[in-house]
Amino acid sequence: MAAVLAAAAAAASPQSHAERAAIDDCLQEARVPVDARNSTEWKQDARPFNQRLPYTPAAIAVPTTVGHIQAAVSCAAKVGVKVNAKSGGHSYASFGLGGEDGHLVVELDRMYNVTLDPETNIATVQPGARLGHIATVLYDDGKRAFSHGTCPGVGVGGHSLHGGFGFSSHTHGLAVDWIASASVVLANGSLVTVSETENVDLFWALRGAGSNFGIVTSFRFKTFAAPPTVTSYQINLPWSTSSAIVKGWGALQDWLQNGSMPAEMNMRVLGNAYQTQLQGLYHGNASALRTAVAPLLTLLNATLSNVREHDWMGGFENYAYSNEIDITTPSYNAAETFYAKSLVTSALPTSVLQNVADYWTNTAKKVSRAWYIIIDLYGGPTSAITKVQPDATSYAYRDPKKHLFLYELYDRSFGSSSYPTDGFAFLDGWVRAFTDGLDTAQWGMYINYADPRLSRTEAQQVYYRQNLARLQRIKQMVDPTEVFYYPQAVEPAER
Ligand SMILES: Cc1cc2nc3c(=O)[nH]c(=O)nc-3n(C[C@H](O)[C@H](O)[C@H](O)COP(=O)(O)OP(=O)(O)OC[C@H]3O[C@@H](n4cnc5c(N)ncnc54)[C@H](O)[C@@H]3O)c2cc1C
Numbered sequence: 001m002a003a004v005l006a007a008a009a010a011a012a013s014p015q016s017h018a019e020r021a022a023i024d025d026c027l028q029e030a031r032v033p034v035d036a037r038n039s040t041e042w043k044q045d046a047r048p049f050n051q052r053l054p055y056t057p058a059a060i061a062v063p064t065t066v067g068h069i070q071a072a073v074s075c076a077a078k079v080g081v082k083v084n085a086k087s088g089g090h091s092y093a094s095f096g097l098g099g100e101d102g103h104l105v106v107e108l109d110r111m112y113n114v115t116l117d118p119e120t121n122i123a124t125v126q127p128g129a130r131l132g133h134i135a136t137v138l139y140d141d142g143k144r145a146f147s148h149g150t151c152p153g154v155g156v157g158g159h160s161l162h163g164g165f166g167f168s169s170h171t172h173g174l175a176v177d178w179i180a181s182a183s184v185v186l187a188n189g190s191l192v193t194v195s196e197t198e199n200v201d202l203f204w205a206l207r208g209a210g211s212n213f214g215i216v217t218s219f220r221f222k223t224f225a226a227p228p229t230v231t232s233y234q235i236n237l238p239w240s241t242s243s244a245i246v247k248g249w250g251a252l253q254d255w256l257q258n259g260s261m262p263a264e265m266n267m268r269v270l271g272n273a274y275q276t277q278l279q280g281l282y283h284g285n286a287s288a289l290r291t292a293v294a295p296l297l298t299l300l301n302a303t304l305s306n307v308r309e310h311d312w313m314g315g316f317e318n319y320a321y322s323n324e325i326d327i328t329t330p331s332y333n334a335a336e337t338f339y340a341k342s343l344v345t346s347a348l349p350t351s352v353l354q355n356v357a358d359y360w361t362n363t364a365k366k367v368s369r370a371w372y373i374i375i376d377l378y379g380g381p382t383s384a385i386t387k388v389q390p391d392a393t394s395y396a397y398r399d400p401k402k403h404l405f406l407y408e409l410y411d412r413s414f415g416s417s418s419y420p421t422d423g424f425a426f427l428d429g430w431v432r433a434f435t436d437g438l439d440t441a442q443w444g445m446y447i448n449y450a451d452p453r454l455s456r457t458e459a460q461q462v463y464y465r466q467n468l469a470r471l472q473r474i475k476q477m478v479d480p481t482e483v484f485y486y487p488q489a490v491e492p493a494e495r
Pocket residue numbers: 049084085086087088089090091092094095096097108127148149150151153154155156157158159161162163164165166210211212214215216217447448449486
């Protein structure tokens with residue numbers, strides 16, 4: 001690990017020494033707080049969640065005010081160093097560090113305040129707040145919430161600007177759907193407000209592809225009343241053979257596609273080398289869950305287990321896999337060494353289902369690492385995600401017919417061992433088992449599970465699909481010189 005970091009630093013140093021001095025000088029003159037190079041704070045802030053992808057920044061700014069963020073961006077533009085916001089640092093591709101050496105990192109995690117307006121129920125959220133802290137404050141202060149993912153350490157910045165799916169999303173949509181407005185620092189250092197009525201193109205672009213257009217300095221989120229009771233549950237799936245997977249998955253997708261999944265239900269398939277199960281969170285009590293889920297159990301020949309009622313925060317804790325929920329400390333240290341790929345697909349034709357099931361049983365189950373597949377029951381006619389108009393935001397996957405499942409394919413190594421080189425082919429092969437039999441309108445990928453091995457061209461297409469051309473035109477208008485750049489960033493349209 002140390003050797004990897006030193007090698008990366010050495011590789012970056014020849015061309016960037018003068019640039020580093022220039023960015024340091026500019027930040028100092030503008031009185032932007034920074035981490036001293038190689039200090040404890042520097043090491044902490046440069047530490048990626050994905051230990052496979054460490055990068056060495058040119059400088060790390062640690063703003064506590066909007067003015068600091070504006071000054072930092074202006075310095076980057078002036079000196080010609082690329083700049084990226086880092087909120088929770090959970091990007092799978094370390095894009096908060098720029099996804100390569102030599103960027104100015106604007107570390108936002110000192111700006112984590114969350115306030116709820118009791119009149120409007122609008123939450124004002126600073127851009128470095130983590131999901132567990134936001135959920136805690138909104139619940140404690142007003143029994144309110146908005147939908148988002150499961151991990152309490154994930155930052156609101158990256159998560160909500162690029163989607164944000166979790167155990168409220170079938171019922172209430174994605175995190176991005178709850179953004180009412182935002183304040184944003186643009187490439188020229190100016191601060192603007194975006195909303196349904198102000199800077200509407202930019203508001204559209206930020207809600208799905210935010211990292212390309214500026215640094216959000218403050219969010220305003222709408223909220224919903226947290227239900228008094230939620231119920232977690234499991235359904236064990238007997239998916240031990242290829243034919244059982246084809247049959248069970250086929251039944252599940254018919255049920256999802258034809259509108260049989262109650263809106264209050266939120267569910268995912270979790271599969272690993274040992275078992276496969278449905279995990280769910282029902283927004284309601286246990287007896288209502290039992291009634292709602294009965295037809296599905298019959299369909300799958302399966303039984304319900306681990307039914308537990310919780311209050312709202314208990315429901316979050318149940319799937320958080322963390323002792324700490326209300327995380328505000330910068331010295332949050334969760335990390336893994338991993339590679340992941342994502343997919344969004346339509347319902348799978350039987351031939352594709354067969355290929356996927358064969359790959360699962362014949363290849364994946366023989367891999368002894370701690371891989372997993374998550375199949376989110378994401379879309380379909382009862383999902384709140386598909387109730388938002390497909391062109392309302394730049395987030396690309398809203399079609400009730402085309403966007404049924406969201407997948408995460410995740411493979412990791414433990415301890416100090418590095419990720420094995422044959423791991424890439426393992427996940428590439430699994431994704432191909434899906435995509436080979438689908439046409440491009442039937443699938444895409446999710447940038448919140450960024451795959452840094454995609455070329456820039458391919459990444460833009462699979463992340464943004466029908467929205468890419470408009471995103472590129474807006475990029476050309478607000479950031480033609482690519483001050484906000486990372487290896488998979490949206491390219492400006494040609495002049
Ligand atoms: C353990 C774990 C669990 C996860 N669980 C879920 C889940 O349940 N559901 C789900 O949908 N996703 C989940 N994710 C993925 C997560 O949503 C993304 O990785 C997300 O982008 C992380 O946001 P971040 O702010 O923590 O990351 P960062 O690395 O800080 O940022 C990610 C990207 O957003 C940009 N960005 C950050 N802040 C701003 C800002 N203020 N303005 C403009 N751009 C900004 C960065 O420059 C970077 O490009 C999980 C990830 C991990 C590691």
